[in-house]
Amino acid sequence: MTDTQVQTVVDKIVDGNRRMLARAITLVESTKPDHRAQAQDVLQALPTDRQALRIGLSGTPGVGKSTFIENFGMMLVGKGLKVAVLAVDPSSSRSGGSILGDKTRMDLLSRHPNAFIRPSPSQSQLGGVARRTREATALCEAAGYDVVLIETVGVGQSETMVADMSDLFILLMAPAGGDELQGVKRGIMEMADMILINKSDGDLKAAATRTCADYAGALRMLRKRAQDPADFPKAVMVSALAQSGLEDAWSDMQTLSDWRKDQGIWAANRARQAQFWFEEEVRQMVLSALAQHGQAGALMANLSDAVAGGQIPPSIAAQHVIAAFLDKNPQ
C-alpha cells in the first residue's frame, strides 16, 4: 500500500467505519508476509491520542461468561459507551473455535450499533493468537471504542497473556462448594484486580455469598501489590442473568482505573506491557527465521525420522539443528 492508501484506511477506522475496522483486523491476523507488512504500516499510522479501558476477562466454561459480556456490554452501550469484544482462545487453534459461535450467545450486543464483537483469531501458536489480539485492541482504540473487553478461557498461559494486554484483569467465577477454592491457582489469583462471583441469584445465592467470602479471604492472604488502592483487589457478587451487581462492578472498575491513572501506574503498566510484547515479537521472529533456514530445515527433516525411530533422543537431535542454524547465518 502507498502512504496515501494507508492513511485512507486509518482515516476510515478513526471515523468509525466498522467494515474497515474488521478488514484491518483481518489483515493483522493474516500470516502472509505481504499482509503482515501492510498491517505494520497501518498500525504505525494509527493515532495515539485515543485510549480505551482494556478489560481482560477470564473464566472457565460454564461460569456464564457469554451472558456476562452480553448484559455487561448492553449496560455500557446503554450509557452511550462504545464497546468492543475480542477473544484470546488458544483452543481454537486446532479446529476453529467453539461449537457454537460467540455471536449467537451475545444476541443483543452483537446487533447493537455501538458494539463490535470479534472471535479469536485461529493460529497455531498461543503467542501468535495473543499478539494479533493485542494489535486488534490498538485498532479498536483508534476506532474510538471506550471499552475493549478481551475474553479468554481456562487457567493457564492464555490468561497471563490477556492480563499482559489489559489495564484491568477480571476473573469471573461460579458459586462453589467449600473445598473448591483450592483449585484456583495462586498465580491466577495474583493477576486478578477483581473477582466477580457470578450466578449470585435464586438457589445459588447462599453458595455465592459463601464463595465470595472465601475469595475475599484468599485475596487478603496474598501480598499487597503496588498497583492496588485500598479495598482492591476485591471479590464481589454479580448475577449476569438477573443483571444485578453489574452497575457496582462497573463503578469499581472506574474507581480502580481512575486511581491508577492518578498514580501514574496506568502509564507505567502500558509501558511495561509494550516491552513484554516487544520481547514476544523477537521470540516469534527468530522461530520464523529458523523455520525458513534452508540447511537447518533440511537437517530437521532428516533427523525427524531418526527421532521417530528412537535412534536419537529429541534433545540431542535438536542440538545438531541449532548448530547448523547458528553457523550458517545469514542464509
Place this chain on the structure above:
Amino acid sequence: MTDTQVQTVVDKIVDGNRRMLARAITLVESTKPDHRAQAQDVLQALPTDRQALRIGLSGTPGVGKSTFIENFGMMLVGKGLKVAVLAVDPSSSRSGGSILGDKTRMDLLSRHPNAFIRPSPSQSQLGGVARRTREATALCEAAGYDVVLIETVGVGQSETMVADMSDLFILLMAPAGGDELQGVKRGIMEMADMILINKSDGDLKAAATRTCADYAGALRMLRKRAQDPADFPKAVMVSALAQSGLEDAWSDMQTLSDWRKDQGIWAANRARQAQFWFEEEVRQMVLSALAQHGQAGALMANLSDAVAGGQIPPSIAAQHVIAAFLDKNPQ
C-alpha cells in the same frame, strides 16, 4: 558425571530407588547448563524396554481431579500396579503452584509405597514445564511404574501439550446445566479419548446422566479418528468420591490401549510425539541462543526503553534485534 556414575544413577532408578528417581527428576527440571548436561546423560542411558501406560488427565478446578487421582490411583495400587502422578501446570510459573500442595489432597496415595507423586516443575515457559514433565515420565517408566498419570488444568495450550505426551487423554467433567456444553471447545473434545462425568452420585446423579448423554452426543458429532475402535471416544459416568465407575473406566482404558497396540497405532503415536518434542526442543534452544547473544541482547536492552516510551512499535524494534542476531552468528 563419568559414564560409571551415570550408570549407577540409572541402575538405582531401574531398581526402584525412589530417592534416586526424585533426584533425577530434580536434575531434569534444573535450568543450570551443567545439570541439563547431566540430565541428558541419564536420559540417554535409560533402558527402553519398559513402557508405562501414560494417561493424560485434564479438568478445570472444582471438577474433583484430586479426589479422582486419589481414589483411581488407590484402586490401581490395590491391583498391584505402580502408579506415578506428574503434573503440567503453567500457572505455577508465577508463584509456585496452588495454595494447597497436591500431596495434601492425595493423602492415602501419597503415602503408598507403590505410588510416586511429583508436583509440576516451576518454569517461566509452558514449553519448558512440559518438556521437563515428559522427561520425568521417561524416568518413571524406567523406574518400573505401570501407569503414569499426567494431570493438567484448564482449557488451553497445556492440555494440548499433555495430550502430546500421553497414550490416552482423559477429560474429567462435572455435571452441568443444559446450556453449559457450549463452553467446551471442540479442540479439547477432539483430543479426548474418554470423557468422565464425575460427581455422578447423590443429588447430582440426574444432572450427571443428562450431561453424560450430552457429551456422548457431542462426541458423535465429531469426525471419526483413525485411532479409535468402535464405541470410542466415549463419555461415561463416575464418582471419584463414592468410588463408583472407576473399575469400568479402567477397563475401558485397557481395552482402548490394547486395541491401539494391536493396530500399531500406539507405536506410531509415540513416534509422532517424539518428533513433536524434537521440534519443541529446537524452538526452545534457538530462543536460548538468542538470549545469550551479546549484540542482540544489548540491542534488546536499548530498544526496550524506546518501546516503553512509545517511540518505536514493538514489532519494528523486534526486526532490528533479529537482524543483529542473524548477521552476527556465531558469536
